[in-house]
Amino acid sequence: MSAAPDINPDRLHADLAELATLSAHPAPAVTRVLFSKEDLAAREWLVGKAKAAGLDVRHDAVGNLFFTLNGSDPGLPAVATGSHTDAIPNAGAYDGVVGVLGGLEALRTLRENGVTPRRSIELIMFTAEEPTRFGIGCLGSRMLAGTTSAEEAASLRDADGRSLDELRPAAYAGDLASVILPTGFYQAFVELHIEQGPMLEKQGIDIGIVTRIAAPAAFRLRFTGSGGHAGAVLMPDRHDAFLAAAETALAVERAAVDSPSSDTVGTTGLVEVRPGAINSIPCDVRMEIDFRDTDVDARDAAIDQIRSEADAACGRRGVTLEWSCINIDPPAICDEALVECAEKHAAALGCGHTRMISRAYHDSLFMARICPTTMLFIPCRNGWSHRPDEYASPEAIAKGTNLLTRMLLDLAR
Ligand code: HGY
Ligand code: MN
Ligand code: MN
Numbered sequence: 001m002s003a004a005p006d007i008n009p010d011r012l013h014a015d016l017a018e019l020a021t022l023s024a025h026p027a028p029a030v031t032r033v034l035f036s037k038e039d040l041a042a043r044e045w046l047v048g049k050a051k052a053a054g055l056d057v058r059h060d061a062v063g064n065l066f067f068t069l070n071g072s073d074p075g076l077p078a079v080a081t082g083s084h085t086d087a088i089p090n091a092g093a094y095d096g097v098v099g100v101l102g103g104l105e106a107l108r109t110l111r112e113n114g115v116t117p118r119r120s121i122e123l124i125m126f127t128a129e130e131p132t133r134f135g136i137g138c139l140g141s142r143m144l145a146g147t148t149s150a151e152e153a154a155s156l157r158d159a160d161g162r163s164l165d166e167l168r169p170a171a172y173a174g175d176l177a178s179v180i181l182p183t184g185f186y187q188a189f190v191e192l193h194i195e196q197g198p199m200l201e202k203q204g205i206d207i208g209i210v211t212r213i214a215a216p217a218a219f220r221l222r223f224t225g226s227g228g229h230a231g232a233v234l235m236p237d238r239h240d241a242f243l244a245a246a247e248t249a250l251a252v253e254r255a256a257v258d259s260p261s262s263d264t265v266g267t268t269g270l271v272e273v274r275p276g277a278i279n280s281i282p283c284d285v286r287m288e289i290d291f292r293d294t295d296v297d298a299r300d301a302a303i304d305q306i307r308s309e310a311d312a313a314c315g316r317r318g319v320t321l322e323w324s325c326i327n328i329d330p331p332a333i334c335d336e337a338l339v340e341c342a343e344k345h346a347a348a349l350g351c352g353h354t355r356m357i358s359r360a361y362h363d364s365l366f367m368a369r370i371c372p373t374t375m376l377f378i379p380c381r382n383g384w385s386h387r388p389d390e391y392a393s394p395e396a397i398a399k400g401t402n403l404l405t406r407m408l409l410d411l412a413r
Pocket of ligand 1: 129130131137359360361362
């Protein structure tokens with residue numbers, strides 16, 4: 001089997017640097033929220049790059065973008081790769097982007113070297129991997145997998161009450177029910193991504209091959225108290241919504257720390273306190289909880305614990321609680337044959353590699369529901385991610401992209 005040609009690391013590095021400038025916040029931060037002007041500029045930039053590389057370009061009604069290197073037998077299910085270019089506020093330049101631009105560089109390299117695979121190879125840029133706009137992550141891949149229906153997607157609203165239909169560009173107009181992919185549409189899916197954890201760098205390993213993706217869950221809570229004047233209402237007479245929320249946030253931490261599973265993580269990342277005045281007792285507090293584990297039973301037992309502690313805190317304080325589930329997903333098990341394929345090519349490239357789990361979720365979590373899937377992780381500095389100093393070296397990115405290129409070509413034979 002002839003090896004795939006090596007990618008052009010300088011060109012890839014230049015693309016990463018260029019895309020990082022399309023941000024709502026100044027460098028080194030990257031902020032690119034779904035359908036913001038920065039996100040639309042990034043989409044346009046990417047389509048231009050893909051067209052210049054001679055790839056076919058299409059999109060679906062939720063804004064997933066597809067870039068295709070046509071195979072000699074286009075009737076066969078294609079092999080796919082991809083990730084996301086949206087970024088939460090004040091994030092970094094590598095989360096998701098390494099997988100999209102690495103995939104672009106892989107297809108561009110194959111095409112300019114005259115390599116025509118038997119199966120087509122598709123690069124997917126998934127819409128809204130981050131939950132920032134609509135509160136739910138992986139909206140584009142959820143819809144491709146049929147996990148989120150067209151009706152559920154149409155009912156989503158952002159913080160300003162705007163719907164998907166109001167926000168998506170006119171060019172994406174179309175029936176959201178057309179997004180779901182038929183079974184067997186793809187032969188395999190491989191996602192290149194930074195680890196977003198410290199293990200690979202600490203152990204000096206080039207490549208992590210993902211065997212399992214942790215099961216994410218997210219909840220929206222609303223605490224309602226009676227509010228009142230900060231000076232006039234004595235302590236025994238208060239029903240302070242923020243303190244009930246604060247006890248619940250501590251219960252989230254306690255449930256994760258006390259869990260029998262070391263992979264249980266819980267985060268209260270969003271709290272809005274109303275009326276938000278120094279001399280007014282909080283009467284309306286909205287909070288969002290992110291809770292994950294590779295062990296679903298441990299996760300769900302911990303969530304039950306949090307719920308009962310939140311109810312108890314509200315009972316003690318005379319505060320009411322509205323608890324709604326944003327998402328609660330099973331973990332993804334990656335495909336053993338794909339994992340072995342990655343190990344084979346990593347070894348052939350002389351890359352140190354190890355099997356590992358992903359604690360972050362990714363579009364692969366949902367692609368694994370519709371085709372054999374695995375992920376390739378590369379080290380990132382100190383494991384930092386979702387922060388402006390997120391960083392992966394050009395050497396690490398090149399190794400991951402060369403491995404991806406070889407895997408895709410092998411799978412597309
Ligand atoms: O939150 C996550 O795991 C992903 O980075 N959106
Ligand atoms: Mn992310
Ligand atoms: Mn990501």
